[in-house]
Amino acid sequence: MAECGEISMMLGAFEDSELEPNEMQEVAFHLARCESCTSILADYSTIGRDLRSIAAEPSLAGFSSAVIARIDRLPQPMLTRIKRFLGRQVDSVGAGIAWGGAAVAVAIMTIVMITPYADQFANRGPQSTAIAKAERAAAQAANQAADAAASEPTMADNDSHADISRLESENHSVAVWSEPRRDTTVIWLPDQP
Amino acid sequence: MAFGVLVERYQRRVVGVALAVVHNQDDAIELAQETFVRAYENLSKFESRSSFSTWLYRIAANLAIDFWRREGRHVVLRGEDAENEIGKLPTVEGDSFKEVSRLELSARLKQALEELTPEHRAVILLREVEGMSYDEISEVLQCPRGTVMSRLHYARTHLRTILKDVAGG
Numbered sequence: 413m414a415e416c417g418e419i420s421m422m423l424g425a426f427e428d429s430e431l432e433p434n435e436m437q438e439v440a441f442h443l444a445r446c447e448s449c450t451s452i453l454a455d456y457s458t459i460g461r462d463l464r465s466i467a468a469e470p471s472l473a474g475f476s477s478a479v480i481a482r483i484d485r486l487p488q489p490m491l492t493r494i495k496r497f498l499g500r501q502v503d504s505v506g507a508g509i510a511w512g513g514a515a516v517a518v519a520i521m522t523i524v525m526i527t528p529y530a531d532q533f534a535n536r537g538p539q540s541t542a543i544a545k546a547e548r549a550a551a552q553a554a555n556q557a558a559d560a561a562a563s564e565p566t567m568a569d570n571d572s573h574a575d576i577s578r579l580e581s582e583n584h585s586v587a588v589w590s591e592p593r594r595d596t597t598v599i600w601l602p603d604q605p
Numbered sequence: 606m607a608f609g610v611l612v613e614r615y616q617r618r619v620v621g622v623a624l625a626v627v628h629n630q631d632d633a634i635e636l637a638q639e640t641f642v643r644a645y646e647n648l649s650k651f652e653s654r655s656s657f658s659t660w661l662y663r664i665a666a667n668l669a670i671d672f673w674r675r676e677g678r679h680v681v682l683r684g685e686d687a688e689n690e691i692g693k694l695p696t697v698e699g700d701s702f703k704e705v706s707r708l709e710l711s712a713r714l715k716q717a718l719e720e721l722t723p724e725h726r727a728v729i730l731l732r733e734v735e736g737m738s739y740d741e742i743s744e745v746l747q748c749p750r751g752t753v754m755s756r757l758h759y760a761r762t763h764l765r766t767i768l769k770d771v772a773g774g
Contacts, residue, residue, distance in 0.1 A: 424761050425754055428732065430739045455765050459714070460733040466711050467734045470620050470630045476612040479641045483608065486646065 416442075419449055427456050551598060612641050615661055618735060622662045622745065625730035626669035626723045636672055640665040655744055662745040666727065673723040710768060717767040721760055728753055729760040 419442045425431045426439040443450050488496070587600040619640050624633035643664050644651075651660055718726055727746060731737045739757075743750045 421758060424757050425739075428739070428757075430754070452765070455768070456761050459761060459764050459768070462710060462714050463718075463730065463733040466715055467730070468624070468630055470624065470634055472616055472620065472634075475616050475620075475634065475638070476609050479612050479616075479638050480609050482638060482642050483645050486642070 416446060416449055419443075419446070420452060423449060423453050424456055427453060427460070553600065555598070608641075608645055611657075615658060616641075618658070619661055619665045621735050622665040622727075622731065623669045625735065626666060626727045627673055628718060628726060632672065633669070636668050637665060639668055643668070659741065659744050662741075663747065666745050667747075670723055670727070713768060714764065717764050720767070721763060725756050725760040725763070728756040729764070732757060 419439055422431060422435060422439050426436060426443075429436070431439065443453065588597065590597050616637065620633050620637040623636040623640065624630065627633055627636065640661065644661055651657065655663075718730075721729070724746070728742055731742050731745065732739075737745070739750050739753045742753045746753070748756075
């Protein structure tokens with residue numbers, strides 16, 4: 413049988429089941445016959461139990477938030493600071509582009525609304541009906557005048573531009589329409605007295 | 606912050622490791638917080654040679670042992686010095702101290718723990734309170750498994766001797 417001095421060195425590890433299988437067996441055989449070592453082993457067990465019972469359970473309320481707060485206060489590495497700075501700049505530029513785009517859009521809208529371009533949009537509305545009627549009537553009158561002029565051959569047959577110039581210079585009531593949609597130029601002449 | 610999840614997960618045991626060494630709650634909590642801050646700062650250095658928890662506990666143990674040495678409350682015994690101390694302890698044999706007042710034993714046990722060096726207190730508390738295996742303790746305290754065993758033997762013998770004195774007195 414092993415000596416108590418030799419076994420006592422292994423009692424703690426035996427209690428913790430941290431010995432090799434053959435050592436566990438050796439200690440177990442010894443304990444079966446040795447009251448002294450059995451008593452020591454019992455004391456180790458009691459010490460372990462008492463240590464667990466007196467172990468204070470610290471209050472950890474707010475622990476993790478305190479850790480995170482400490483981490484937040486850490487000085488940032490240079491690389492991180494540069495990245496954050498660039499990130500802020502990119503954000504600013506992006507916001508500037510967005511505001512600039514909005515401003516340009518508003519300017520275009522304003523220009524369209526307060527300039528003659530607005531008429532093109534306005535003419536598509538209900539008000540354009542009366543104007544269109546007036547235009548059609550004027551066109552009809554002009555056609556009639558043109559027909560009348562055609563029935564009486566003049567210099568205009570050969571050189572309409574010269575004829576118009578002449579008429580314009582002699583009579584200011586001559587009117588000229590250009591109708592791009594029909595690819596037609598209408599010349600209105602007042603009835604001859 | 607995702608790191609907060611890790612803190613929540615390991616905080617109790619990290620405090621336990623620090624407490625095993627410094628044996629003072631306020632100090633242990635302060636050291637545990639410092640442990641997590643250090644871990645955060647050195648996350649890039651973590652290699653998967655050991656588990657994250659073991660790495661964390663090792664930081665805690667190192668900080669706690671450094672703290673204890675700075676405080677200079679105890680003489681630290683190392684290697685053979687610690688082994689020799691075991692031989693100086695009186696040999697106590699015979700009856701168990703079960704019958705001694707539990708309250709008195711607890712009070713004496715706390716005092717006996719204070720008398721241990723941080724290394725010896727750490728191994729016995731990591732084993733008995735935190736339930737770590739010898740291999741885990743070896744990794745956390747960065748010492749050979751045999752040293753863990755001898756320190757445990759010393760700590761148990763020392764505690765038992767003191768408690769026997771109480772029982773005998």
